Amino acid sequence: xxxxxxSLFLSVREGDSSxxxxxxxxxxxxxxxxxxxxxxxxxxxxxxxxxxxxxxQDQRLTVLLNKxxxxxxxxxxxxxxxxxxxxxxxxxxxxxxxxxxLIFGQGTTLQVKP
Amino acid sequence: xxxxxQTPRNRITKTxxxxxxxxxxxxxxxxxxxxRQDPGLGLRLIYYSxxxxxxxxxxxxxxxxxxxxxxxxxxxxxxxxxxxxxxxYFCATSGLAAYNEQFFGPGTRLTVL
Numbered sequence: 061x062x063x064x065x066x067s068l069f070l071s072v073r074e075g076d077s078s079x080x081x082x083x084x085x086x087x088x089x090x091x092x093x094x095x096x097x098x099x100x101x102x103x104x105x106x107x108x109x110x111x112x113x114x115x116x117q118d119q120r121l122t123v124l125l126n127k128x129x130x131x132x133x134x135x136x137x138x139x140x141x142x143x144x145x146x147x148x149x150x151x152x153x154x155x156x157x158x159x160x161x162l163i164f165g166q167g168t169t170l171q172v173k174p
Numbered sequence: 175x176x177x178x179x180q181t182p183r184n185r186i187t188k189t190x191x192x193x194x195x196x197x198x199x200x201x202x203x204x205x206x207x208x209x210r211q212d213p214g215l216g217l218r219l220i221y222y223s224x225x226x227x228x229x230x231x232x233x234x235x236x237x238x239x240x241x242x243x244x245x246x247x248x249x250x251x252x253x254x255x256x257x258x259x260x261x262x263y264f265c266a267t268s269g270l271a272a273y274n275e276q277f278f279g280p281g282t283r284l285t286v287l
Contacts, residue, residue: 068214102264152274166215167216
């Protein structure tokens with residue numbers, strides 16, 4: 061079945077780059093996403109990438125997609141303390157019923173030290 | 175005002191009690207979802223609905239039921255709560271954009287003693 065895997069924790073120093081990795085199993089995914097969850101809040105879409113792309117850049121965020129290895133990464137440049145949060149990788153499953161369901165990874169807690 | 179609201183935000187209850195969690199949205203979206211979040215497990219889909227007449231089970235629907243009272247309202251019920259239903263519950267909505275962004279409520283923290 062569909063599965064999305066992430067490491068659970070990453071700690072970096074303020075100003076460094078952070079790289080959060082994710083692997084997924086469903087090769088039919090059309091979109092892959094990164095959601096951010098700040099303490100006490102719901103998830104918010106940070107960025108997404110269409111499956112026919114291999115890179116997307118948005119200010120400090122760079123998303124890399126390796127379809128062959130089913131690997132997705134999120135790089136945050138110049139990481140700030142405000143980036144401390146849980147980051148979820150997700151894939152969109154488009155089945156015959158076009159459900160648009162999302163399968164989420166376990167979430168990576170990013171700790172940014174001053 | 176928030177686009178997706180959930181009530182209550184926190185609830186402590188006892189084993190065997192019936193509990194209802196409510197979700198309302200002002201985004202005008204047809205699609206609504208209920209997830210639970212457990213540490214180390216991420217978010218798992220409980221139920222989803224594409225319109226008022228459409229209800230579908232997700233991957234962990236056992237022990238839960240839902241009601242879509244209107245386009246804007248989607249409630250989740252635990253008929254007889256048990257301790258392993260202690261979790262953070264999220265409601266989400268999505269529109270028809272091709273990339274299917276989901277918009278999440280702030281969550282309800284439920285503790286079953």
